[in-house]
Amino acid sequence: MKINSERGVALIGTLLVLLLLGILLEAFVVLQNSDQKLTGIDREQNRAFYGSLAGLEKLTADLGTLFDNNYAPTVAQINALTGAPPVISGISYISPDGTSGYRISFPTNAQGKPQATQRTIPSGPYEGLVGLITPYTMTSTARTPGSAEVRVQRSLQTVAVPVFQFGVFSDTDLSFFAGPDFNFGGRVHTNGDLYLAEGPGNTLSLSERVTAVKNVIRTNLSNGYSTSSAYNGTVRATTAPGAYRSLAQNEGSLVGNVGSANNEPTWTNLSIGTYNGNIRNGRTGARQMVLPLVSMGASPIDLIRRPVANENADNPNVFDQRYFSQASLRILLSDTQAAITSLPTVTATAPVLLEGPAPDGTTYYAAAGGSANYKSTQGTPLISGYIKIEMQDQSAIWHDVTNEILALGIAGHDLTSTGSVCADQANAVLRFQRFMDSPGSCTDTNGQKYWPNVLYDTREGILRDNIDTSQYTVYLGGVMHYVELDINNLARWFRGVIGTSGTQAMNVTGYTVYFSDRRTNHDAANNETGEYGFEDFVNSGNITSGLPDGKLESAEDVNANGTLDTYGETPILPAGAASPLDNTARPWTTVSSAIARVNKPLFFRRALKLVNGQDINIGNVGGVRYGLAVASENPVYIQGNYNAQDTFGNTHAACSIVADAVTFLSKTWGDDKSFNCPHSLASTCNGTKAGRVATTTWYRTALIAGKGKSFPYLSGLYQDYGTDGGVHNFIRFLENWGGQTLNYRGSVISLFYNRQAVGTYKCCNNVYSPPTRGYNFDVEFLDPSLLPPRTPMFRDVNITGFTRLNMPNQ
Numbered sequence: 001m002k003i004n005s006e007r008g009v010a011l012i013g014t015l016l017v018l019l020l021l022g023i024l025l026e027a028f029v030v031l032q033n034s035d036q037k038l039t040g041i042d043r044e045q046n047r048a049f050y051g052s053l054a055g056l057e058k059l060t061a062d063l064g065t066l067f068d069n070n071y072a073p074t075v076a077q078i079n080a081l082t083g084a085p086p087v088i089s090g091i092s093y094i095s096p097d098g099t100s101g102y103r104i105s106f107p108t109n110a111q112g113k114p115q116a117t118q119r120t121i122p123s124g125p126y127e128g129l130v131g132l133i134t135p136y137t138m139t140s141t142a143r144t145p146g147s148a149e150v151r152v153q154r155s156l157q158t159v160a161v162p163v164f165q166f167g168v169f170s171d172t173d174l175s176f177f178a179g180p181d182f183n184f185g186g187r188v189h190t191n192g193d194l195y196l197a198e199g200p201g202n203t204l205s206l207s208e209r210v211t212a213v214k215n216v217i218r219t220n221l222s223n224g225y226s227t228s229s230a231y232n233g234t235v236r237a238t239t240a241p242g243a244y245r246s247l248a249q250n251e252g253s254l255v256g257n258v259g260s261a262n263n264e265p266t267w268t269n270l271s272i273g274t275y276n277g278n279i280r281n282g283r284t285g286a287r288q289m290v291l292p293l294v295s296m297g298a299s300p301i302d303l304i305r306r307p308v309a310n311e312n313a314d315n316p317n318v319f320d321q322r323y324f325s326q327a328s329l330r331i332l333l334s335d336t337q338a339a340i341t342s343l344p345t346v347t348a349t350a351p352v353l354l355e356g357p358a359p360d361g362t363t364y365y366a367a368a369g370g371s372a373n374y375k376s377t378q379g380t381p382l383i384s385g386y387i388k389i390e391m392q393d394q395s396a397i398w399h400d401v402t403n404e405i406l407a408l409g410i411a412g413h414d415l416t417s418t419g420s421v422c423a424d425q426a427n428a429v430l431r432f433q434r435f436m437d438s439p440g441s442c443t444d445t446n447g448q449k450y451w452p453n454v455l456y457d458t459r460e461g462i463l464r465d466n467i468d469t470s471q472y473t474v475y476l477g478g479v480m481h482y483v484e485l486d487i488n489n490l491a492r493w494f495r496g497v498i499g500t501s502g503t504q505a506m507n508v509t510g511y512t513v514y515f516s517d518r519r520t521n522h523d524a525a526n527n528e529t530g531e532y533g534f535e536d537f538v539n540s541g542n543i544t545s546g547l548p549d550g551k552l553e554s555a556e557d558v559n560a561n562g563t564l565d566t567y568g569e570t571p572i573l574p575a576g577a578a579s580p581l582d583n584t585a586r587p588w589t590t591v592s593s594a595i596a597r598v599n600k601p602l603f604f605r606r607a608l609k610l611v612n613g614q615d616i617n618i619g620n621v622g623g624v625r626y627g628l629a630v631a632s633e634n635p636v637y638i639q640g641n642y643n644a645q646d647t648f649g650n651t652h653a654a655c656s657i658v659a660d661a662v663t664f665l666s667k668t669w670g671d672d673k674s675f676n677c678p679h680s681l682a683s684t685c686n687g688t689k690a691g692r693v694a695t696t697t698w699y700r701t702a703l704i705a706g707k708g709k710s711f712p713y714l715s716g717l718y719q720d721y722g723t724d725g726g727v728h729n730f731i732r733f734l735e736n737w738g739g740q741t742l743n744y745r746g747s748v749i750s751l752f753y754n755r756q757a758v759g760t761y762k763c764c765n766n767v768y769s770p771p772t773r774g775y776n777f778d779v780e781f782l783d784p785s786l787l788p789p790r791t792p793m794f795r796d797v798n799i800t801g802f803t804r805l806n807m808p809n810q
Contacts, residue, residue, distance in 0.1 A: 044148030051091035052150045055102055055140030058086045060154060063104065063136065064797045067158050068295045075112060078104055078136075085140075094143050101141025101151070106134060118784050121159060125287040126796065128209065129187065130782050132160040135800075155801040160793040162784060163291075164656065164702045164747040167208065167777035168727055171290075171300055171751045173710060174212070175222050176204050177231050177720065178728040178773070183207060186747065186777030190214075191288050193258060194281075195222045196247065198233030205244065206237040210279045211286035216267075218252035222710035223722030230719050237279045245274060253281045289794050291751075293321045300751035301706070303792065304633050304658055305530050306332075306516055312344040319344065323631035323658060326790045327514035328494075328505040329401075331430070332388045333483070333606075334518045339528055340388045349400035351386035354432065359407040360425070365433045365450030367576075373594045377576030382452065382600040383432055384574075385519040392506045401501050405429050408498055411450060412484060414439055415672040417690070424486075427498045431484040436598075437672070451598050453609070454481050455637070456674040457663070457759070458734060458767045460605070463537065463546030463588065465718070465762035469680035474596050477534070477587030478678075478759075481601045482637065483517060485630070487613035494618045510627030510654065510789035511618055517634055521604040523567045530633055531559060531755040532604055533568025534587055538760065543714050547588065555711035558753045571602035593675035604756070607635045608659070614641035616653040627654035627788045635757040636705075639665040644698035648745055654780070655701040656788035661757035662705045663732035664742060666694035674734065679766040681736040694735035694742075694771065702747040702781065702788055703731070706754035708761060718763070725761035728773060732757075737771030745778045 062081045066073050085093045085102040093101040107115040116132040134157065141151040163169060167186015174190035176182065179199035187208045188194075194212035198204040218235065220226055227249060236244040253267045254260045262283070271277065271284040280286040291300055298318045311319040319325055325345065332340050337351045357363050364383045367376040376382060389402040409425025414435035422435040422442035433450040435442065444450065461478020493502040494511055505511060518528045535556040536548035552564035559565070571585045580591050585602055610630065618626045630636070636659035643655045669692070676689035683693050707724040714721060724730075730748050764770065780786045 044144045044146040045150065047090065048142045048144050048148040048150040049152075051088055051142035051144070052140045052152045054086050054088060054091075055093055055142060056138060056152050056154050058084075059102065059104065059138045059140060060156065060799070063138070063156075063158075067795055067797055068292060073114070075108065075114065078106070078114065090144055092143050093141060095141045095151075096149070101139070101143070103139045104136055105139070106136045116160065121161070124796070124798065125211070125285075125289065126159065126161045126794070129161050129165045130784060132162075132784055132793075134158045139805075151805040153803045153805055154799065156797060156799045159796040159798060161796070162781065162787050162791045162793055163704070163749055164778075164781040164787055164791055166749065167747060169289075169747075169749045169751075172707075172753070173214075173222055173724075174750075175710075175723055175726040176206075176235075176728075177221055177227075177723070177726045178202075178204065179770075180773070181205075182728055182773070182775075184727065184748070184775050184777055185779075187211075189286075189289060191290070193217055193222075195220070196235045196252075197221060197227040197231035198235050199231060200229075200233050203234040203236060206235075206279070207244075208238065209277075210237060212253075212281045213286050213288045214282060215258065216253040216279065216281050217257060218247065218249045219254075220257040221713075221720060221723050223713040223720065224257060225713045225719050225722075237275055239275050239278060247279070253283065291321075291792055292795050293318050301753075301755065303704070303751070304514075304631050304660070306518075306633065307344055309342055310344060321792075323512060323514045323629075323790065324516070326508075326512055327392060327631070328507065328511040329389065329391050329490075330514040330516075331483075332390075332516050333385055334528060335385050335520070335522070337386050339518065340386060345398055346388065347390060347398050347400045349388075349402070351388040352402050352406065354383045354385050354387055355381040358410045359403045360409050362410050362425070363444060363447035363450075364410070365452065366447040367574075367599075368448035371598075373592070373598050375576075375578045375581040375595065375599050376574045379446070379448075380575045381447070382574065382598075384600070389430075391501055391504070393504045394506055396506070399501065399504075401499075404499050404501060405493070408489070408493070411435065412453070415670055417672070427489055427492075429486055429489045429493055429498075431486065452481055452600075453484055453671070454479060454597055454601075455609075455671040456480070456593070456596065456678050457757075458674070458678060459732065459762055460757060460759040462679070462759075462762070462766055463539070464544065465721070465765045465767060466544070467679040467766050469682070469685070469766065471590075471679050472593060472677075472686050473590040474593055474675065474678045475587065476585060476589050476591060476596070476603060477605065479596045479601065480605050480607045480635070480637075482607040482609045483515070484609045484611055485513070485515070487610055487616060487628070487642075489612070491616060491618045491628075507626065508789050509785075509787070510629070512629040512631065512790045515608045515630070515632040515634065517606040517608070518604075519606060520572045520601050521606070522572065523565075531565070531568075532758055533565050534603075535565045535758065536569075537758055538711055540711065540714055543716055553711060555709035558709065558755055558758060568604055573602065574600045593678065597672075597675055606756075607637060608632045609637040609639060610642065610657075611639050613638070613643060614645050615650075616643050616655060617651075618653065624786070625651065625653040627656075629656045629658065629788045629790050631658040631790075633660065633756075635659060635661040635663065637663045637665055638699065638701075639669050640667045641698045643700040644743070644745075646698055648698065648700060648743070652700055654786050654788045656704065656791065657701050658704040660706055661732060661754050662703055663734060664697070664699055664744075666697040666735055666737070666740070666742075668693065668695045669735065681738075681764075681766075681769050683736075692735045694733075694737040694740050696741045696743070698743040700745045700778065702749070702778070702791075704749040704751055704792070705730070706752045706757070707750050708758065709753055721760075721762070723761060725763070728775075729761060729763070733768035733771070736769040738769045740771050741774050742771035743774040745776050747778060747781055 173192035183205035409428030412434040461475035677691035
């Protein structure tokens with residue numbers, strides 16, 4: 001029985017339970033609401049975080065694209081990227097202070113441009129090289145409608161690496177197979193296959209890092225010839241500074257030639273382990289390196305080619321990288337005025353016709369009477385064509401200086417065997433003609449005492465290196481008509497010693513000259529192409545003669561258009577043309593040297609010759625001479641010492657030559673000697689006429705030029721025929737250098753195949769006898785401040801850091 005005092009306890013208990021349940025329920029509701037709120041906050045934070053990352057990625061991608069497409073973006077172009085953040089629903093890019101949350105910051109120099117610093121690159125494909133590095137900091141602050149905010153930051157560097165910091169660089173296959181010991185020095189890279197060989201009993205030394213994007217081949221030359229006997233010398237690569245190890249013939253990246261199996265794991269163990277990464281291919285870390293204009297759809301050869309119409313507006317990034325647009329002085333020659341005036345940025349002043357009297361009063365040379373050697377009507381002009389010379393000033397404005405330059409002179413000395421009678425016109429910057437041999441007097445009123453500037457290039461003339469050395473007739477394909485550029489007078493013009501405008505020319509650590517001569521260059525549609533237009537020069541089916549066979553071989557298709565171009569074999573005839581210089585003439589037609597030396601060219605055989613370049617003095621800053629870059633769409637011949645005076649110890653300038661091909665001619669070269677003994681290397685021939693005998697000469701300049709495509713070895717010919725001649729023959733020769741030294745210091749860069757000087761590599765019966773090669777990489781190029789003007793740059797972008805910023809003041 002319950003007592004009265006216990007009455008209502010159950011009710012109270014029930015109420016307490018209900019109260020507790022109510023409290024718990026409220027707690028659960030509060031917890032659920034809090035969890036939902038926290039989840040919402042977390043969701044907003046995540047949304048803001050990923051929004052900020054998206055902004056950072058787009059900013060990085062946009063900057064990388066800008067840098068790829070523009071080798072030197074301006075501050076305005078960089079800042080313009082911050083005006084295009086990604087469009088994401090519910091995300092805005094606003095900083096805590098209300099300003100833009102989508103930003104790029106970078107240091108600027110005194111001119112307000114992005115500031116690059118000079119530093120050694122610590123890692124990656126350019127490791128060890130000295131680059132021009134510009135740091136950038138990108139900040140992305142994302143905010144959501146719920147006021148969640150996340151800020152992230154990334155630091156990166158844009159890296160510019162000068163191409164001349166490589167000792168040897170090739171955009172296509174690269175070959176080493178010198179006979180004597182060879183050690184050029186400097187970094188070596190190829191975007192193609194690397195063929196390594198050496199003459200028996202001698203050593204090839206690769207003293208710096210070597211990289212090949214494709215394969216490293218030890219068993220064959222690039223023409224397929226086996227290295228087992230004739231090229232079984234030592235090939236050694238560095239394992240550490242000053243230390244070497246020989247790379248055996250069975251230690252390439254392939255077990256044999258191209259197409260054979262990978263040599264694994266042997267190659268990877270050697271490349272990464274034994275050699276400490278100092279010799280690599282694509283499988284072990286080598287990476288393709290291309291110039292910025294290549295990433296824009298152009299080709300490396302466009303560095304030296306004329307631009308297309310309206311390119312400055314339609315594709316300014318490519319246009320700005322051409323030497324045509326970067327030049328301090330550009331020299332343009334064509335058969336018509338329109339071919340020049342239609343080019344972008346060319347001034348309105350009409351080009352000058354190279355006929356009749358020149359601005360200095362000299363008469364351009366014409367066909368003379370009384371000689372059966374002239375095959376044109378007497379008195380008709382034999383230079384012809386139009387010229388336009390323009391100077392770009394420091395404000396990037398072009399001015400016509402054609403008459404100013406031509407008024408300084410146009411003619412050179414005679415080559416009389418007993419000694420010149422008539423001297424060079426002393427102040428001439430350009431020379432288009434010279435006095436004839438034995439002129440009698442140096443007075444001329446009708447141009448008939450002049451002959452053209454012409455030499456015989458045996459490599460370009462002959463199809464095989466098997467011509468009878470007593471053959472004194474020459475092949476028209478090797479008769480090269482050139483314009484002579486006097487480097488000393490050019491320097492005097494830039495300094496203001498002669499002429500009036502040179503001191504106003506654009507100076508970017510020095511001066512740049514661009515040259516393009518397209519006279520007698522016409523395809524079937526009468527368009528100028530800048531190419532020889534005669535590709536039928538390999539002819540594997542005609543082993544002995546090499547005569548054209550009308551069949552396209554891969555090595556003949558130098559422009560990769562899939563067509564055997566032969567329009568260049570069609571002669572362009574002057575008035576009154578007579579046999580053998582008539583419409584039956586072909587590049588393989590032979591004529592007497594007397595005829596070849598005095599007549600107008602029938603084919604597109606044009607070139608530039610550099611003379612008087614031993615002491616290049618265009619002024620200086622801080623005791624360092626201004627540099628000189630010469631870029632030519634045509635082949636270049638350098639005669640005599642260049643930027644060196646019988647030693648590399650003299651004061652010198654930072655120089656480069658960029659051309660279709662480069663041939664070094666010694667101090668004793670004479671154009672007449674090339675016709676005296678066109679196919680012989682004897683000291684005298686054809687009676688007692690002087691031959692092509694060289695003497696020790698010195699050259700200091702970086703080189704960018706083309707080379708020929710390799711093709712399969714032709715049985716019965718010498719073993720390296722079909723190669724491009726290798727690194728040791730990248731510089732071309734036309735003399736007997738036996739017992740003499742060719743001293744060269746510079747950088748050897750091959751970016752394209754020859755389009756004009758397409759004659760295959762040949763040695764050593766008719767073309768040249770090799771020198772003692774005193775070749776060395778110019779280590780001054782490792783200092784970007786000592787590079788030639790307008791040196792092309794490789795570009796890269798490296799991410800160096802990432803941070804999430806949490807504090808408002810960060």
